Amino acid sequence: MTETAQPVVVGVDGSTSAVAAATWAAGIAARLGAPLHIVYAMPYLGHNFSDAAAAVRAAAIAGQHEAAESILGAAADAVRRAEPGLKVTTSAPSEPADDALHALSARSRLIVLGSQEVSAAAALLVGSLTLKTIGGAACPVVAWRGETTAPTTQPVLVGVDDKSSDAAVGLAFEIAAALKVPLRAVRSWSTRRPPGDVTIPFLVDWDALKAMEWTALTTAVEPWAQRYPDVEVSLFVEPAKPSQALLKHLDDAQLVVVGTRGHGVLTSTLIGSTSLNLLHHSPVPVAVCRPAAD
Template sequence: MTDIAQPIVVGVDGSTSAVGAATWAAGVAARLGAPLHIVYATPYLGHNFTDAAAAVRAAAITGQHEAAASILDTAADAVRRAEPDLSITTSAPPESADEALETLSSQARMIVLGSQDVSATSALLIGSLTLKTISRAACPVIAWRGDILTPTTQPIVVGVDGHNSDTALELAFELAAALRVPLWAVRSSSSRRGPGNVTIPFLIDWEALEAMEWRSLSATVGPWAQRHPDVDISFFVEHDKPSQALLQRLDGAQLVIVGTRGHGALAGALIGSTSLNLLHHSPLPVGVCRPAAD
């Protein structure tokens, strides 16, 4: 990658979803004024638990050199048709896809991968390229899915959870400003329970708790809103678990972005995490941002 500006990196593997991801990433790159770098590497196959899996990996490595040029050309042609003026580079590094993407992430603005979903089985047993990349990348990772091939005028949804949301808010505001679309900031307030679930329900000031949630949401988002005064932002406090609070706000949106606490690959794969639930259930592209300190 020789461009001075940080590129958007998109990984391709010859699949239809990868070409869709590349086309979508190209639209985002054009609006951000960033170059696009398309990369193809040896497929990430997880841990080799069996000799058969090791043989598959060996065959993939052998076939890489034959397939790389064709796969990269196909993706680049699709991108040029969609964004003819965009600066595009390609590469086929010798290392595995997870290693290549980790290396490229240190120079990238974001990484985009075609990903229909991430199942609990793949997350816990063999892992996935998406989860592996999220856990190790030095930049935000967007798992593209759905049928949106170019940015639209629909809102971007961002999950807000205290300081863990800073990198997610940074990306969300940056994209909302570049795409000139509204931003929906969603905070989960799953602590609210019915009177039958508490010992002395009348001593709990639910209105005060509600007001506290709204103040926390406003205080977290406020500094970013001041930096991007042209972004039209709406606030939502949902009385549900974080993943459900976000999923119920996706109707009519084009992208959802969340932060992750960055506890590592294993913790990131635990069933029930907000990121994993969104990766598994969201019909829209999902952006996952690790804390800057990571």
Template sequence: MPEHTPAVVVGIDGSDSALQAARWAAAVADACDAPLHIVHAMPSMGRNLTETAAAIQAAIMSYQRDSALIFLRAATDAVQQDRPDLTVTTEATETPVDEALIDASGSARLVVLGGKDVTGAAAVLLGSTTLRVATHAVCPVVAFRGDQVTLSDQSIVVGVDASSAGAGVLATAFEFANAMKVKLIAVRSWTTRAPIGDVTIPFLIDWDALEAAEWSALTSLVDEWRARYPEVDAECVVETMSPGRALLRHAADAQLVVVGSRGRGALTGLVLGSTSMNMLHHSPVPVMVTRAQAD
């Protein structure tokens, strides 16, 4: 492969989830004909820690620092056992993990993180590595979920809404569906529920026409990308339910879900939006978060 080929970057911390994430990232790198770069960095320090919490955090950081090369070697061995011909590089850094991965995203094809599900409390009160990286990275970011460490013939599901981020999310989904040689399912949802306080006259609304309009908007957008990626089998689905429920419904039979981020911001949970947060918390399969194309 060319020397300038952007790498798939994966962050590890010695956990089983991170090791699985590294193996999954290697499978994606192989499919994209890209190298894999494994990064071990220091845990991010929380703010306003109590004395006890600070002592525990210091002990964790000391353990991570002393074990970095061991963790990197274990991840490399696991990856090369699966894919002996894959180009693998490693990096140990004293930089906080979120800063290290955000910096690496500037020249990466993809950043992958393993770890626990993201909770609402983490988003609003404490933040998390996954959320910080997902909302500040230049390239798409995958939060590894589940236990499938190889690629399959299962589809990629992408949530497409009417926002400016829709085109960017769909572009990324087509790019990876093409590389992974799998079907793409583009999901758009709409609901008959009106916001509290709105006055509606249900019997005067042509619901079939509204659904047809949603279908037309989705297929028009998808057709633009079908023309660029003719080998991708793309299916359009319009659901009359919330976006989160719609994506979770299709994620059950998929190997990857792609959602969008609105960009940078102080309140990470609000920046990602409720649908993306819902998928990070509940999805049984890896979740890819990609920035709006305008960014």
């Protein structure tokens, strides 16, 4: 990549979903004023244990390089048809896909990956590259979902929990402003008491607790609303689990943005029940942001 501006990066593997993700990523890049970089990364082929294995591996790599040229060309053609004026570059790194994407993330604005449905049984297989990329990427990662191949006029949805969601809120505002669409910020809270908590339920001021959640939500959103005054913002506090709260507002959203740590949608294990639930059920792309470095 030789572009000075940080590009939107999209990973392709020749699948239909990857080409659709690339086309969607092109629309986002164009509206952000960023170039698009399409990357085909080689699958991991293991270590060489013998001369015969080394020969087989070398032949496989040669075949992959040939396939990469065709796959990248097809994706680039689709992207240029969708966004004719967009600056598009391609590459085929020789390292495994997650390593290549981690390296690219240090100088990228966003990484987009085509993502099929992630069921409980197939989570470790189908979503493995997405989860590995999220785990080590230095920039936000989008798991493309659904059938939309271009930005729409629908709102952007963002989950807000603790300070670790600040990067997610910032990205959601940036994209909403670029797309000229409304933003919905959702914070969840639970009326369940934690284990060992002996608070007598009828002595708890639930209205006061809910008011505290509203304060936390407005405090998190306000600085970004001032930075992007043209973005129309709606706030929601839901008495539900994070994934349930977000899914409730996903019907007409085009993108959901979440953070990676805290009690929000994605836990530090990256394959928690809440994150798996969102990936499995979300009908729209899911953007995951790591907290900004201190």
